[in-house]
Amino acid sequence: MAAPVSSWSTTEVYKHHEQQTICPSRPKYREGRRPKAVKVYTINLESRYLMVQGVPAIGVMTELIQLSALYGVVEEYRVLDEYPAEEFTEVYLIKFQKLTSARAAKRRMDEISFFGGLLHVCYAPEYETLEDTRLKIQDRRRYVNRTTKNKAKEEADQEEDHMKLKLSDPVPSLGTTSSGDDQMSSYNSSNVGTLSSSHGRYLEFPLLPLPPQEVPPYRHAPSYDQSYFYQANKCRTTPTEDKMGSLPNAIDTKQQQAPKASRAPLYTEGDKGLVKSVNRPYAAPPRFVPRTTHLENKKRKMVEVSEDSLFGIGDTNEILIGPKLPDQPKMDMEDASLNTTADIIRNTLKKVASVPEVKPTDKTKATKARRRI
Amino acid sequence: MSEMRLSATGSDRFKYLQMLVTEFQDTDSDEAKEQVLANLANFAYDPRNLEDLRTLQVIELFLDMLTEENENFVEFGIGGLCNLSMDRGCRDQILQSEAIPLVIGCLSSRREETVLSAITTLMNLTTAASRVQTINEAVLQCMLRFSISESPRLHNLASVFLQDCCTEEQVARAEAQMQGHHPTALGIPLPKD
Numbered sequence: 001m002a003a004p005v006s007s008w009s010t011t012e013v014y015k016h017h018e019q020q021t022i023c024p025s026r027p028k029y030r031e032g033r034r035p036k037a038v039k040v041y042t043i044n045l046e047s048r049y050l051m052v053q054g055v056p057a058i059g060v061m062t063e064l065i066q067l068s069a070l071y072g073v074v075e076e077y078r079v080l081d082e083y084p085a086e087e088f089t090e091v092y093l094i095k096f097q098k099l100t101s102a103r104a105a106k107r108r109m110d111e112i113s114f115f116g117g118l119l120h121v122c123y124a125p126e127y128e129t130l131e132d133t134r135l136k137i138q139d140r141r142r143y144v145n146r147t148t149k150n151k152a153k154e155e156a157d158q159e160e161d162h163m164k165l166k167l168s169d170p171v172p173s174l175g176t177t178s179s180g181d182d183q184m185s186s187y188n189s190s191n192v193g194t195l196s197s198s199h200g201r202y203l204e205f206p207l208l209p210l211p212p213q214e215v216p217p218y219r220h221a222p223s224y225d226q227s228y229f230y231q232a233n234k235c236r237t238t239p240t241e242d243k244m245g246s247l248p249n250a251i252d253t254k255q256q257q258a259p260k261a262s263r264a265p266l267y268t269e270g271d272k273g274l275v276k277s278v279n280r281p282y283a284a285p286p287r288f289v290p291r292t293t294h295l296e297n298k299k300r301k302m303v304e305v306s307e308d309s310l311f312g313i314g315d316t317n318e319i320l321i322g323p324k325l326p327d328q329p330k331m332d333m334e335d336a337s338l339n340t341t342a343d344i345i346r347n348t349l350k351k352v353a354s355v356p357e358v359k360p361t362d363k364t365k366a367t368k369a370r371r372r373i
Numbered sequence: 374m375s376e377m378r379l380s381a382t383g384s385d386r387f388k389y390l391q392m393l394v395t396e397f398q399d400t401d402s403d404e405a406k407e408q409v410l411a412n413l414a415n416f417a418y419d420p421r422n423l424e425d426l427r428t429l430q431v432i433e434l435f436l437d438m439l440t441e442e443n444e445n446f447v448e449f450g451i452g453g454l455c456n457l458s459m460d461r462g463c464r465d466q467i468l469q470s471e472a473i474p475l476v477i478g479c480l481s482s483r484r485e486e487t488v489l490s491a492i493t494t495l496m497n498l499t500t501a502a503s504r505v506q507t508i509n510e511a512v513l514q515c516m517l518r519f520s521i522s523e524s525p526r527l528h529n530l531a532s533v534f535l536q537d538c539c540t541e542e543q544v545a546r547a548e549a550q551m552q553g554h555h556p557t558a559l560g561i562p563l564p565k566d
Contacts, residue, residue, distance in 0.1 A: 016486070026408060029392065038407055038445075040414040040452035043459070044489040044530065126525040133529040134537065137493060144459040147420035 013084060016045060017053075017122050043140045047125035048102045048132070052092040052109070053085065056117040061092070063115070068094050071108065072101020089117055093124060099136060387425045390416060394429050407445050410438065414453030423460050432457060432466055439475040448487045451479045455490040458497035468498060473506045480515050483562040485524060492519070492530045499538045508539055513547035515560030 020037035055064055061079070068074050076095040083091040096102040102123070110121040128136070333339050390413070397409040413431055416422045426432070431453070438450025454476065457463040476498065479491035499507045516539075519531030535544055550556070 023408060025404060027405075029389075030408065030412060038411045040411050040449045041418055042452050042455045042490050042493065044455070044493055044526065045486070128525070128529060130529045130532050133526075134533045137496070137533070141459050141497070144420040144423075145461055148423055148460050148462065151421060151424070 012126070014126060017051060017124070019120055019122075043137055045123055045125065046099060046103065047123040047128055047136070048096045048099045049124040049127040050094045050096065050102050050106055051080070051083075051122050051124040052094060053089070053120040053122075054114075054117045055090045055092055055119065056115045057088050057090045058115060060115050064092060065094070067109065067114070068096075068105055071096070071105035073097040093127060095127070099139070386422065387428075390422065390425050390429055390431075394431065394434065397434065403443060407443075407449065410446060410449040410453070414449045414456060417453045417456035420460060423457065423463055426457065427463060427466060432463065432470060436467075436470055436472055436475055439479060444482070444484060444487070447479065447482060448484055448490070451476070451487055451490040451494060455494045455497075458494050464497055464500075468500070468503055473498060473503065477507075477512060477559070480512070480560045481558075481562050483565065485527060488519075488560070489526060489530055492516075492534055496534055496538055504538075508543065510547060510550060510555070511557040511559040513539060513543055514551050514557050517544070517547055517551060518560055 020039060022036060023038045050068075052064065052068075061077075065074055065077055068077075073096065074094055075097050076093075078093055080091040080093050085091045094102075094105070096105065106121045106123065109119055112119055125133070333342055393409050393412055393416075397406055397413070400406060400409075413426070413434070417426055417431070417435075435450040435453040435457070438446045439454075441447055441450070454467065454472070458467055473495075476491050476494050479487050480495075482488050482491070495507050495512070513535075516531045516534050519527050520535055522528045522531070
C-alpha cells in the first residue's frame with residue numbers, strides 16, 4: 001500500500017456521506033425496486049473513491065478488498081482511522097481504477113450484511129486530486145457524446161435498414177449489400193431479421209477482424225475432411241449458443257456465423273473475400289425466420305450435438321489435433337475427501353467403459369457431472 | 374440485463390417521462406414536485422434519455438427551477454442541467470435559452486452541491502462563442518475564491534475551471550482586481566436570517 005497522499009488526509013464528515021432517509025411517500029408508479037432517498041446524482045458526486053462504513057473491526061480488511069475487487073481493479077485502500085466510526089466498526093477508503101467499477105461496487109455493496117455488520121457505501125469525491133476531478137469530467141463528457149452520437153447513428157441506420165428491407169427483394173444476397181454499402185450497414189442489414197434492438201447498440205462498435213487462428217487449424221489439418229471441419233466448427237460454437245440460449249430471442253448460429261466468417265476476409269482482401277463469402281455454402285442470406293423454425297432448428301442442433309458428444313467429439317472446446325489423452329478433465333470438488341470419492345467413481349467408470357457397449361453411458365455421465373459445476 | 378430492459382422499452386420510457394413531467398406540472402404538493410424533479414434530473418444522467426427529455430422540454434423545466442425559493446428545487450434543477458449539459462446538443466439548446474445568468478446565479482448558493490453543479494454546468498456551457506458570457510470578471514473572482522476553499526471538492530473543481538476554461542491573463546487580471554478596487558460578491562452566499 002502506497003504512502004498516504006496528502007489529499008487522503010481529509011477526515012471531515014460531509015453531508016453526502018450521511019445516509020439520507022428514504023422517501024416513503026412516492027406514488028406507486030414512481031416507486032423503484034429499492035427504496036431510495038430523494039437525491040440527484042451528478043458527476044460531481046460520483047467518484048472512483050468509495051468510503052465504506054460499518055465494517056466490523058475484526059480484521060476483515062482482506063475480505064473487504066476481495067469483495068471490492070469483484071467489481072474492478074482496486075488501486076489503493078486504507079482504513080480511515082481518524083474518521084468518526086461507530087463503535088467496533090471501521091471505515092475504509094477504497095480507490096478503484098475506474099469510476100464504473102466504483103459505481104458497480106457501490107450499488108452492490110451498499111447495505112449488505114458483511115461479517116455481521118451492515119455496510120454503508122458512499123462516494124468520497126473529496127479524496128480526489130485535481131487531476132482525478134478533471135479526468136472524471138472529461139471522461140463523462142466524452143462518454144455522453146459518444147453515446148448520443150451512436151444512438152443517433154443507430155437510429156439513422158435502422159431507418160435505412162427498414163427502407164432497404166422494403167425496397168430490396170425479399171431475399172437480399174450478401175453480395176449486393178456489402179458491395180453497395182460500408183461494412184457496418186451490411187452487417188446491420190444481414191442481421192436485422194434476427195437481432196433485436198437491444199443488440200443494435202453494439203453494432204456501432206468497429207468490428208474487429210477475427211484472429212487468423214480461428215479457422216485455419218481446421219482447414220489445414222490434414223486428418224479432417226471438409227465435413228468434419230464443419231462438424232467441429234459447429235461443436236466449437238455450441239457453448240456460445242448455450243449462452244445465447246438464455247437470451248429471450250435465440251439466434252440461429254448459422255446466420256450468426258455467416259457474416260462473421262465472411263467478414264474476416266472482407267477486411268483484408270476486399271473483392272476477393274466477397275467472392276469467397278458468396279461461395280461459402282452456409283453463408284445464408286438474411287431472411288425472416290419464424291420463431292417456431294428457430295426453435296425447431298435449435299432442437300435439431302441440440303440433438304446433433306448430443307449425438308456428437310456420444311462419439312466423443314462434442315465434449316471438447318479445444319482444437320482437435322493429434323491423439324487425445326485418455327484421462328478425463330478432472331474437476332476440483334474443493335474438498336479432499338470428495339475429490340477422493342470422485343476419483344474412485346471416475347476410475348470405476350473408466351473400467352466399465354473399457355467394454356465398448358457401455359461407453360455412451362460413461363460419456364453422458366461425464367457431461368452431466370460437468371454441467372453441475 | 375438492465376440494458377436490454379431499457380432499450381427494449383424505449384417508447385415506454387418516453388411515456389413514463391411524459392407522465393413525470395405531467396405530474397410535475399399538475400401537482401400542488403412541493404414534496405411530489407421535489408421527488409419528480411429529482412427523478413427527472415437522475416434520468417438526465419443517462420445519455421440515452423436525453424432526446425426524450427429534450428422533446429419534453431425538460432431543459433426549460435430545470436431552468437425555471439433555478440429562480441425558485443425552495444433550495445431543493447434549485448439543487449435538483451441545476452443538478453439536472455449539469456447532467457444534460459454534458460451533451461453537445463443539449464448544451465446548445467441550453468445556451469439558446471439564455472441560461473448563463475441563471476447558472477451563474479447558482480454560484481452564490483449556500484449549498485455546496487448546488488455550487489458544484491453550477492461550476493460543472495458553466496464549464497460545459499463554455500464554448501468559443503459563449504466564452505464572453507460564461508467567464509466574466511465576477512465569475513473569475515468567484516472561482517479564485519472557491520479555488521482556495523477548504524472544501525477539497527470545491528477547490529478541485531474551481532481550479533479545473535480556472536485552468537481549463539480560462540486563460541492565464543484572465544486569471545492574473547482577476548487576481549489583481551481582487552486585491553485592488555473592484556471586488557465582486559458573486560459566490561458569497563447571503564447569511565441565513
